[in-house]
Amino acid sequence: MNQHSMPKLNRRAFVIGTATAGAGLALGLDLPFGGPAVVRAADGAPEINAWVVIRPDDTVVIRIARSEMGQGTLTGLAQLVAEELECDWSKVTTEFPTPGQSVARKRAWGDFSTGGSRGIRTSQEYVRKGGATARVMLIQAAANEWKVPASECTAANSVITHTPSGKTTTYGKVVEAAAKLDPPADVKLKDPKDWKIVGKGVKRLDTSDKTTGKTVYGIDIKLPGMLNAAIKDCPVFGGKLTSFDEAKVMGMKGVKKVVRVNDSAVAVVADTWWHAKTALDALPVVWDEGPNAKVSSATIAKWLGEGLDDSQQAFVGNQNGDVKAAIAGAAKKVEAVYNYPYQNHATMEPMNATALYTSDKCEVWCGTQNGEAAFAATLEASGLPADKCDVHKLMLGGGFGRRGQTDYVRQTVLIAKQMPGTPIKLLWSREEDMQHGLYHPITQCKMTGAFDADNNLTALHIRLSGQSILFSLRPEALVNGKDPVAFQGLNASGEAAIGYTVPNLLVEHSMRNPHVPPGFWRGVNVNHNAIYLECFMDELAQSVGQDPLEFRRRLMTKHPKHLAVLNAVAEKIGWGTPAPQGVYRGIAQHMGYGSYVAGAAEISVTDGTKIKVHRIVAATDPGYAVNPAQIERQIAGSFVYGLTGLFYGGCTVKDGRIEQSNFDNYNSMRINEMPKVESIIMPSGGFWGGVGEPTICVAGPAVLNAYFAATGKRIRSVPLRDQNITFA
Amino acid sequence: MANLTINGKTIDVDVEADTPLLWAIRENVGLTGTKYGCGIAQCGACTVHIDGVAMRSCGVSVSEAVGKQITTIEGLGPNGALHKVQEAWIANDVPQCGYCQSGMIMAVAALLKEKPKPTDQDIDEAITNICRCGTFQQVREAIHEAANA
Numbered sequence: 001m002n003q004h005s006m007p008k009l010n011r012r013a014f015v016i017g018t019a020t021a022g023a024g025l026a027l028g029l030d031l032p033f034g035g036p037a038v039v040r041a042a043d044g045a046p047e048i049n050a051w052v053v054i055r056p057d058d059t060v061v062i063r064i065a066r067s068e069m070g071q072g073t074l075t076g077l078a079q080l081v082a083e084e085l086e087c088d089w090s091k092v093t094t095e096f097p098t099p100g101q102s103v104a105r106k107r108a109w110g111d112f113s114t115g116g117s118r119g120i121r122t123s124q125e126y127v128r129k130g131g132a133t134a135r136v137m138l139i140q141a142a143a144n145e146w147k148v149p150a151s152e153c154t155a156a157n158s159v160i161t162h163t164p165s166g167k168t169t170t171y172g173k174v175v176e177a178a179a180k181l182d183p184p185a186d187v188k189l190k191d192p193k194d195w196k197i198v199g200k201g202v203k204r205l206d207t208s209d210k211t212t213g214k215t216v217y218g219i220d221i222k223l224p225g226m227l228n229a230a231i232k233d234c235p236v237f238g239g240k241l242t243s244f245d246e247a248k249v250m251g252m253k254g255v256k257k258v259v260r261v262n263d264s265a266v267a268v269v270a271d272t273w274w275h276a277k278t279a280l281d282a283l284p285v286v287w288d289e290g291p292n293a294k295v296s297s298a299t300i301a302k303w304l305g306e307g308l309d310d311s312q313q314a315f316v317g318n319q320n321g322d323v324k325a326a327i328a329g330a331a332k333k334v335e336a337v338y339n340y341p342y343q344n345h346a347t348m349e350p351m352n353a354t355a356l357y358t359s360d361k362c363e364v365w366c367g368t369q370n371g372e373a374a375f376a377a378t379l380e381a382s383g384l385p386a387d388k389c390d391v392h393k394l395m396l397g398g399g400f401g402r403r404g405q406t407d408y409v410r411q412t413v414l415i416a417k418q419m420p421g422t423p424i425k426l427l428w429s430r431e432e433d434m435q436h437g438l439y440h441p442i443t444q445c446k447m448t449g450a451f452d453a454d455n456n457l458t459a460l461h462i463r464l465s466g467q468s469i470l471f472s473l474r475p476e477a478l479v480n481g482k483d484p485v486a487f488q489g490l491n492a493s494g495e496a497a498i499g500y501t502v503p504n505l506l507v508e509h510s511m512r513n514p515h516v517p518p519g520f521w522r523g524v525n526v527n528h529n530a531i532y533l534e535c536f537m538d539e540l541a542q543s544v545g546q547d548p549l550e551f552r553r554r555l556m557t558k559h560p561k562h563l564a565v566l567n568a569v570a571e572k573i574g575w576g577t578p579a580p581q582g583v584y585r586g587i588a589q590h591m592g593y594g595s596y597v598a599g600a601a602e603i604s605v606t607d608g609t610k611i612k613v614h615r616i617v618a619a620t621d622p623g624y625a626v627n628p629a630q631i632e633r634q635i636a637g638s639f640v641y642g643l644t645g646l647f648y649g650g651c652t653v654k655d656g657r658i659e660q661s662n663f664d665n666y667n668s669m670r671i672n673e674m675p676k677v678e679s680i681i682m683p684s685g686g687f688w689g690g691v692g693e694p695t696i697c698v699a700g701p702a703v704l705n706a707y708f709a710a711t712g713k714r715i716r717s718v719p720l721r722d723q724n725i726t727f728a
Numbered sequence: 729m730a731n732l733t734i735n736g737k738t739i740d741v742d743v744e745a746d747t748p749l750l751w752a753i754r755e756n757v758g759l760t761g762t763k764y765g766c767g768i769a770q771c772g773a774c775t776v777h778i779d780g781v782a783m784r785s786c787g788v789s790v791s792e793a794v795g796k797q798i799t800t801i802e803g804l805g806p807n808g809a810l811h812k813v814q815e816a817w818i819a820n821d822v823p824q825c826g827y828c829q830s831g832m833i834m835a836v837a838a839l840l841k842e843k844p845k846p847t848d849q850d851i852d853e854a855i856t857n858i859c860r861c862g863t864f865q866q867v868r869e870a871i872h873e874a875a876n877a
């Protein structure tokens with residue numbers, strides 16, 4: 001997952017492929033669980049395998065390859081390892097291996113990427129095996145020492161017991177011997193019903209330092225002799241840097257150097273970032289704004305609007321029956337056009353990275369959602385081979401998809417390369433961050449529904465028009481030009497399937513890619529797809545005088561898991577019973593990232609323009625719930641992110657650039673606007689769904705449907721800010 | 729050169745008088761618990777106490793802070809122990825990414841000094857920090873818990 005253009009795209013695969021060439025390794029599947037030579041952690045404690053290090057004092061160090069950006073994955077993954085390891089949870093600590101170490105060890109830790117709510121669900125099996133394998137080896141080591149069969153020994157809480165004799169020892173005492181054993185060929189994982197740590201809302205492992213200011217984020221790193229850089233990229237995407245007049249700023253306090261970065265950016269390097277930024281603001285710069293300098297939100301909207309017309313080419317994402325014939329022969333037809341804007345991620349910590357480059361080494365320190373992609377970017381920008389580079393991952397002050405990209409890493413290395421031997425920290429100002437994002441893609445959607453004379457829904461036509469993320473970031477993942485991700489929540493089956501059965505269905509996407517770079521965003525396509533589908537479901541229900549919940553239920557009989565979460569929120573919000581005076585309800589359901597989600601909102605509206613969201617009930621079925629306390633927090637947090645996008649978000653384009661610059665014109669919800677969120681976590685087992693993103697998409701349509709219930713008016717355009725509707 | 733008193737210690741800091749206090753604290757003094765989020769007094773990530781009052785340090789110049797008692801997250805707890813707000817934060821597992829939380833905790837500590845038992849409405853009015861992770865539900869619960877500690 002790298003930046004814009006084609007050639008960069010296969011670089012990560014190339015780097016990883018080269019580093020492991022000849023190893024015959026099935027990437028991410030055939031992970032080594034120990035070996036003949038004992039590998040030691042920096043402090044000398046032995047590894048049982050790549051995931052588990054145990055110190056003589058019984059401390060358990062669990063290696064976490066995925067990134068922690070607030071979503072709790074670090075704690076959840078540690079729970080999964082600890083569960084199988086049967087270790088004392090109070091003695092667990094974690095550390096991040098580096099991508100360089102992983103590549104050097106034939107990708108011992110598998111995939112580092114942390115996006116698409118995949119952190120736990122796509123690594124749960126092998127990390128559990130890592131824990132189970134280590135447990136078997138520790139027990140075997142104790143059994144060898146006691147000269148008894150391992151089958152007579154058990155382990156719990158880091159203590160091994162020989163049941164017949166009652167002898168005990170601890171993991172720390174047998175770890176040296178265990179590390180020398182051959183790993184078992186196969187291990188059996190626990191039945192989920194026997195879980196003791198997984199499934200419990202245990203406290204996060206990273207909280208304490210986050211309350212005292214001790215946690216080191218990328219922005220906080222300090223290296224001896226380090227200098228600081230501030231950067232300005234051409235404000236028009238696709239434009240170039242023509243020239244800059246460094247003489248005007250070289251005499252300013254603290255300034256060391258002014259450098260060109262790529263062909264589109266300029267950076268000032270100074271003793272402090274404040275000096276660098278002050279000089280950058282004073283630096284005269286001439287841009288070649290390129291071919292996109294006239295593009296505006298209006299021109300983009302017009303182009304997308306044209307894509308709604310059936311005469312235009314479109315990719316089919318899901319289809320059954322004959323929608324066009326059914327609509328032509330319908331007794332009644334309902335049609336509506338919706339849209340959803342660009343959104344910046346606005347992670348609380350702006351983009352930054354630190355690099356130290358010398359002619360034979362390049363090291364980077366940064367927050368990243370994809371350690372291996374950051375590593376690949378380091379190789380490419382430094383020009384050095386894999387064994388001469390590494391990336392040290394730090395905590396992320398938010399990710400939301402933005403830190404899956406590596407533009408800021410590449411920039412930092414390119415600056416550091418111009419000052420060999422000096423560590424350089426590059427920090428983007430909030431303004432730079434706001435104007436050089438990889439934005440939630442922009443779309444419009446024409447929804448058409450048809451009924452027969454008995455008010456049965458006979459056809460549903462969903463015609464999306466707009467931007468594809470894969471086209472820009474991962475064109476190799478397009479399927480004959482089609483972006484499958486564009487259909488999140490509207491697919492016939494799979495991890496993002498539509499929850500309704502309609503006799504004639506057509507879901508299609510007229511792909512239109514404006515020059516504004518798109519990126520993965522919390523939930524990405526489910527945000528708008530859920531608004532389009534779920535608000536329109538309400539419109540359809542209303543058009544035939546049916547209750548929105550009952551109308552949905554009739555179409556959901558073949559989708560029991562979708563229906564179960566919908567029923568759960570309906571019951572808890574009190575659907576069908578009177579709401580408090582002046583309070584109105586809305587409901588929505590969707591599926592994304594392998595999880596079934598539903599939401600029901602209670603709102604009141606003043607003067608038609610001031611919305612108070614009193615309550616949102618949310619339900620999710622993620623298959624397994626590793627840490628319900630963290631899932632609750634992800635649900636509530638996702639609503640803050642999603643409702644912020646609905647009410648305040650929206651990045652607009654003028655003269656080819658993003659108009660928003662900071663939180664004064666790209667506002668974010670505050671505590672006084674926060675509804676009470678009541679979560680229902682209902683894991684039904686048998687599959688692993690995501691947690692960080694799926695729920696985000698139901699808050700918007702639930703609130704919009706409640707707004708219709710309150711006012712009789714449909715809102716089909718996001719953000720509400722542009723319609724002078726705001727939080728009460 | 730400016731003479732600043734931070735967390736009870738007096739320090740000579742080599743900065744221009746108009747430098748925002750945030751950057752003097754982070755870069756010149758080296759206390760990085762105080763965060764940069766916007767630089768225009770919108771987000772609250774940079775909140776510190778100046779003479780006991782919560783202030784957004786990106787909007788305060790060093791010259792305005794001279795001669796005042798500045799407290800950062802690193803100096804909030806008495807003698808290195810945890811402040812009751814920090815304790816409530818840990819008990820309620822409030823932080824997600826945690827980046828906004830230094831500022832959030834400083835704002836809450838100042839609120840509790842002024843209003844030891846704040847109502848929900850007091851919280852709504854006083855706590856205007858941005859948290860992109862959306863920890864507000866836990867923030868509110870933890871404030872009430874700290875108030876009752």
Ligand code: FES
Binds near residue numbers: 763773774
């Ligand atoms: S950095 Fe000071 S309020 Fe945002």
Ligand code: FES
Binds near residue numbers: 348
């Ligand atoms: S905890 Fe991440 S911004 Fe508040």
